[in-house]
Every structure is written in structure tokens, then in C-alpha cells.
Amino acid sequence: MPIYEYECTKCGRVVEVMQKFSDPPLTECEHCHGKLRKLISMSTFHLKGTGWYVTDYAGRKQTEAQYSGKKEGESKKSDKSASSSED
Numbered sequence: 001m002p003i004y005e006y007e008c009t010k011c012g013r014v015v016e017v018m019q020k021f022s023d024p025p026l027t028e029c030e031h032c033h034g035k036l037r038k039l040i041s042m043s044t045f046h047l048k049g050t051g052w053y054v055t056d057y058a059g060r061k062q063t064e065a066q067y068s069g070k071k072e073g074e075s076k077k078s079d080k081s082a083s084s085s086e087d
Contacts, residue, residue, distance in 0.1 A: 010034025
């Protein structure tokens with residue numbers, strides 16, 4: 001069940017209420033009997049896990065290249081230049 005926030009226009013109190021989608025919105029403050037208005041609050045929907053497109057559907061080589069910040073061909077070039085400079 002979603003949690004809705006209401007603010008009283010008279011006393012300024014903010015109330016959180018668990019309601020079904022089919023329940024009618026609250027209209028009267030229980031404290032001062034003023035008019036309530038429904039607030040838009042931050043969603044509690046979180047996307048957790050390793051990711052969406054990049055890690056779940058993309059090719060393995062493409063994903064590794066994106067995380068390292070290099071293109072596929074660049075890693076081979078940098079390895080060769082590093083080995084030749086060590087000699």
C-alpha cells in the first residue's frame with residue numbers, strides 16, 4: 001500500500017497516511033479541521049543491482065571497456081607501448 005503525505009493549509013502539519021489506490025483522498029485535518037492538500041513526495045522506488053543495459057544485456061567485452069574507460073583496441077596498444085618502454 002502506498003504512503004501519501006498531506007499538509008494542512010491552516011496549521012501546516014504534515015501527515016503520512018497509508019492508503020489504497022482506490023481510497024478517496026483525505027480532506028480535513030484531524031488536529032485543527034483545516035483543509036488538507038496532497039503533497040508530491042520523493043518516490044521510494046530504487047533500482048538496485050549491477051545495472052540495467054550495460055551489465056545485463058551488452059556484450060562482455062563492451063562492458064569491460066566501458067568500465068575501464070578505454071576502447072577495445074586501446075588496451076592492446078597501451079600494453080605494447082608499456083612493454084617496449086621497459087626494454
